[in-house]
Amino acid sequence: xxxxxxxxxxxxxxxxxxxxxxxxxxxxxxxxxxxxxxxxxxxxxxxxxxxxxxxxxxxxxxxxxxxxxxxxxxxxxxxxxxxxxxxxxxxxxxxxxxxx
Numbered sequence: 105x106x107x108x109x110x111x112x113x114x115x116x117x118x119x120x121x122x123x124x125x126x127x128x129x130x131x132x133x134x135x136x137x138x139x140x141x142x143x144x145x146x147x148x149x150x151x152x153x154x155x156x157x158x159x160x161x162x163x164x165x166x167x168x169x170x171x172x173x174x175x176x177x178x179x180x181x182x183x184x185x186x187x188x189x190x191x192x193x194x195x196x197x198x199x200x201x202x203x204x
Contacts, residue, residue, distance in 0.1 A: 107138035 110131045117127035 106135060107142050108135050110135050 108131075113134055114127045114131035117130055118124060122130065
């Protein structure tokens with residue numbers, strides 16, 4: 105698929121004073137250059153996106169590990185609080201057996 109309109113570019117060059125053959129050659133070279141730059145840019149963007157995806161996957165993996173560790177720690181702390189509360193309740197019941 106052409107990147108530029110070669111015929112329009114050649115016509116514009118003719119209007120600017122270029123001879124017919126020079127205008128056609130320049131228009132073709134503009135198209136070749138634009139196509140090459142376009143392909144280089146697509147390749148560059150593709151590589152950069154691939155690197156960004158890899159980096160994001162790595163960072164997400166690190167976040168998953170950190171989140172898992174944090175949730176595990178919070179679960180242990182919550183269990184410790186529940187055990188302490190239950191132990192306190194049992195101790196109170198044993199200290200004051202006739203209070204109910």
